[in-house]
Amino acid sequence: MKQPVPLAPHDPPPPGPLLAGPAPLPPASQRKRTPLRRAGYAVAAPLIHGVVRALWATARVRVVVGAEHLDAALAAHPACVPTLWHEELVAGCAFLVDAFRRRGRPLAFLVSPSVDGDLVEKVVLRAGGVVVRGSATRNGVKSLRDLYRLMRKQGASPFFTPDGPTGPAREAKAGALMLAQLAGMPLLPLSVRPRRAWRLRTWDRLLVPLPFTRVTVAFGPPRDVPADLAGDALELGATAELTSELEGLRALATR
Amino acid sequence: MTTRQETLETLARIAGVDAATLAPEQHLVVDLGIDSPKALRLLVELEDRLDVEIEDEDAAGLKTVGDVLAYVARVGG
Numbered sequence: 001m002k003q004p005v006p007l008a009p010h011d012p013p014p015p016g017p018l019l020a021g022p023a024p025l026p027p028a029s030q031r032k033r034t035p036l037r038r039a040g041y042a043v044a045a046p047l048i049h050g051v052v053r054a055l056w057a058t059a060r061v062r063v064v065v066g067a068e069h070l071d072a073a074l075a076a077h078p079a080c081v082p083t084l085w086h087e088e089l090v091a092g093c094a095f096l097v098d099a100f101r102r103r104g105r106p107l108a109f110l111v112s113p114s115v116d117g118d119l120v121e122k123v124v125l126r127a128g129g130v131v132v133r134g135s136a137t138r139n140g141v142k143s144l145r146d147l148y149r150l151m152r153k154q155g156a157s158p159f160f161t162p163d164g165p166t167g168p169a170r171e172a173k174a175g176a177l178m179l180a181q182l183a184g185m186p187l188l189p190l191s192v193r194p195r196r197a198w199r200l201r202t203w204d205r206l207l208v209p210l211p212f213t214r215v216t217v218a219f220g221p222p223r224d225v226p227a228d229l230a231g232d233a234l235e236l237g238a239t240a241e242l243t244s245e246l247e248g249l250r251a252l253a254t255r
Numbered sequence: 256m257t258t259r260q261e262t263l264e265t266l267a268r269i270a271g272v273d274a275a276t277l278a279p280e281q282h283l284v285v286d287l288g289i290d291s292p293k294a295l296r297l298l299v300e301l302e303d304r305l306d307v308e309i310e311d312e313d314a315a316g317l318k319t320v321g322d323v324l325a326y327v328a329r330v331g332g
Contacts, residue, residue: 141311
């Protein structure tokens with residue numbers, strides 16, 4: 001059997017992921033921005049926002065661990081990077097939108113540039129959020145830079161799911177850490193668990209809270225990412241620590 | 256200070272080397288140790304300095320110091 005030929009010593013190894021260009025593109029949506037679709041979204045966005053707000057208003061939310069950490073992070077910095085697992089996206093969004101609105105601080109969302117993202121953008125804007133259109137798989141590096149600018153210029157805190165957008169579920173990748181490091185602002189790990197929820201058959205087994213559910217929240221302490229943290233220490237060590245911390249918070253919020 | 260010199264100073268600071276030692280053929284990853292976080296910072300600083308948005312496809316073409324200088328000369332004058 002033919003053996004692979006090793007690289008000669010002078011052959012440069014492949015460049016790092018950020019300079020290697022975007023990941024292979026997933027199939028692009030075939031949907032078009034038709035006038036009918038725009039009109040439909042204009043009607044649907046306030047309806048969706050209203051339904052979500054009404055449902056969330058029935059939830060009984062209790063912060064069981066680290067209630068002081070969000071205020072501590074925002075007192076010391078213009079913004080932070082709230083970070084939770086993708087499966088908690090729905091309750092996490094609702095909780096953080098409320099929490100940031102009460103504090104008069106903007107919360108930022110990365111929304112797909114696809115046509116479907118237009119609807120999500122309208123809903124997020126209605127909820128008082130700030131939107132960056134981009135995709136972690138299509139233009140992830142540029143999206144990180146756009147989020148960084150929102151943090152620095154508008155003091156917006158970008159909400160991050162470190163196992164998104166496609167998993168594996170509950171295994172952190174380095175994006176949230178790199179963003180916090182670049183901005184010089186802390187990452188804020190948390191878990192937001194509805195007691196009663198639908199579990200969708202998606203890769204993340206997304207939790208959709210049921211009306212009148214109890215929701216338990218656990219915050220970890222704000223985590224500064226040192227400017228000189230790099231290489232395996234960042235991409236393996238720190239991501240493993242983040243995974244472990246989010247799993248610990250998940251366990252606390254599930255009790 | 257010219258845009259080229261400023262770019263070299265930026266590269267040197269991020270890579271943690273003396274700007275005088277930089278050469279166009281040096282590979283950003285192999286020779287200067289520009290890993291993902293440093294690359295992100297380099298792109299942000301270049302964008303701020305040049306007042307442009309660098310697309311990921313353009314960033315993928317920046318493999319050497321010479322590539323960065325050529326890009327800066329092309330878009331930043």
